[in-house]
Amino acid sequence: MVTQIISTMETQVSNGPAANCLSNGPVMGSSSTDDSKTNLIVNYLPQSMTQEEFKSLFGSIGDIESCKLVRDKITGQSLGYGFVNYVDPNDADKAINTLNGLKLQTKTIKVSYARPSSASIRDANLYVSGLPKAMSQKEMEQLFSQYGRIITSRILVDQVTAGISRGVGFIRFDKRNEAEEAIKGLNGQKPLGSAEPITVKFANNPSQKTGQALLTQLYQTAARRYTGPLHHQTQRFRLDNLLNASYGVKRFSPITIDSMSSLAGVSLTGPSGAGWCIFVYNLSPEADESVLWQLFGPFGAVTNVKVIRDFTTNKCKGFGFVTMTNYDEAAMAIASLNGYRLGDRVLQVSFKTSKQHKA
DNA sequence: TCGAATT
Numbered sequence: 001m002v003t004q005i006i007s008t009m010e011t012q013v014s015n016g017p018a019a020n021c022l023s024n025g026p027v028m029g030s031s032s033t034d035d036s037k038t039n040l041i042v043n044y045l046p047q048s049m050t051q052e053e054f055k056s057l058f059g060s061i062g063d064i065e066s067c068k069l070v071r072d073k074i075t076g077q078s079l080g081y082g083f084v085n086y087v088d089p090n091d092a093d094k095a096i097n098t099l100n101g102l103k104l105q106t107k108t109i110k111v112s113y114a115r116p117s118s119a120s121i122r123d124a125n126l127y128v129s130g131l132p133k134a135m136s137q138k139e140m141e142q143l144f145s146q147y148g149r150i151i152t153s154r155i156l157v158d159q160v161t162a163g164i165s166r167g168v169g170f171i172r173f174d175k176r177n178e179a180e181e182a183i184k185g186l187n188g189q190k191p192l193g194s195a196e197p198i199t200v201k202f203a204n205n206p207s208q209k210t211g212q213a214l215l216t217q218l219y220q221t222a223a224r225r226y227t228g229p230l231h232h233q234t235q236r237f238r239l240d241n242l243l244n245a246s247y248g249v250k251r252f253s254p255i256t257i258d259s260m261s262s263l264a265g266v267s268l269t270g271p272s273g274a275g276w277c278i279f280v281y282n283l284s285p286e287a288d289e290s291v292l293w294q295l296f297g298p299f300g301a302v303t304n305v306k307v308i309r310d311f312t313t314n315k316c317k318g319f320g321f322v323t324m325t326n327y328d329e330a331a332m333a334i335a336s337l338n339g340y341r342l343g344d345r346v347l348q349v350s351f352k353t354s355k356q357h358k359a
Numbered sequence: 360t361c362g363a364a365t366t
Contacts, residue, residue: 044366080366110366127365154366168364204365279361308362319360352361 037089038065040096041114043081045069046105050078058084061098062091072205079205080107083114124151124173126182127203131155131167132194143191144171148178158274170203275303275323276330277352280337282345283307285315295337296322300329321352 045054051069058067069082086092092113100111115121131140137155144150155169173179179202187200280292292305304323307316324330330351338349 107366125366129364152366156364156366166364170366277361281360306362306364317360317362319362321362348360350361354361 035085036113036116038087038092039083039085039114040092040111041081041083042099043110043112044107045078045080045082045109046107047078047080049104054082054084058095058099061086061095063087120175120177122176123202124176124179125203126171126173126179126200127168128171128198128200129168130196130198131165131169132191132196133165133167135165135191135194137169140169140171143186144173144182147173147182147185149174164274275301275325276327278322278324278330278334279319279348279350279352280322281319281348282342283316283318283320283347284343284345285318287316287320289320291342292320292322295340295342296324296333299324299333299336301325 040058042054042058049069051067054069055064055067058064063086065085065087067082067084070079071077072079084092084095086095096111096113099109102109102111126144128140135155137153140155141150141153144153151172151174153169153171156166157163158166171179171182173182183200183202186198188197190197278296280295283291287307289305289307292307293302296302296305302322302324305320306322307320308318309315310317322333324333334349334351337347340347340349
């Protein structure tokens with residue numbers, strides 16, 4: 001858990017023209033000339049960046065033959081990448097040297113030569129989940145390399161726990177058919193010595209988040225910023241106000257911390273450096289992350305909340321998870337919120353049980 | 360009634 005702040009490392013594994021994402025290639029009017037030394041792909045652009053800002057940034061390096069920020073055809077949202085074709089190959093080189101790795105908002109942009117446009121290299125990007133936490137990027141590549149030439153790979157890591165793998169990553173193959181073969185060969189397979197099968201599927205486009213997800217992300221950032229070391233009494237008071245204001249109900253469970261921690265036969269999801277995971281049951285189908293922040297935030301440091309939704313309906317499946325940093329604050333939240341009436345529902349709140357090592 | 364992860 002605790003995967004809000006994400007840092008990643010990506011290495012270039014190809015020789016020659018650098019990797020890219022998708023292949024719109026040189027944009028308009030480039031005819032049959034060789035663009036390999038002038039045409040660049042720019043990845044990991046901030047969602048909010050406009051075509052004008054994009055052009056302005058890269059135009060500051062030198063004359064641009066053409067440039068295009070790639071957008072979703074339907075929504076018009078930026079897909080987080082674009083192409084710049086310079087007039088002078090020296091400017092392309094200069095753009096890579098000066099703008100690659102530039103930090104813009106929460107993103108670190110990547111500037112590299114675009115591969116020649118062709119249908120065969122499209123949709124060759126895979127999303128992999130369920131990777132063993134101990135698996136390195138190199139090991140992941142070894143696993144996939146039997147299916148083709150890997151252009152880029154990445155394993156996502158959790159920054160707040162000092163770079164522990166989140167067990168998910170990306171593999172971009174040179175060719176789509178290589179990616180297809182990798183799915184056939186590896187999806188549902190257990191990597192050597194691992195008990196869990198991995199999931200391998202085609203990746204979504206980058207930076208494609210729902211407006212809801214973006215709002216949630218913003219809210220989580222803000223909430224964490226203001227989660228200060230308030231005294232418990234004050235927090236109680238704050239919670240009362242919050243809940244009264246928000247839901248018009250009030251009730252604290254009489255369950256004590258001691259009775260909570262003496263539950264027999266269940267192993268708790270431990271601190272594990274990432275905090276204490278709390279299971280929240282009986283949320284309404286309309287519940288969203290903000291409810292969990294409001295409920296748990298007043299008790300102390302909350303690092304992560306998650307409402308589990310049905311994939312197709314996007315409605316809450318009735319439960320969610322909250323991660324809190326400190327045991328006593330988590331215990332206090334559980335003691336106070338278990339049995340809490342939220343609208344016409346009575347919440348059940350407990351430490352998340354671990355299916356893995358239950359006795 | 361105890362998850363899923365999207366650069």
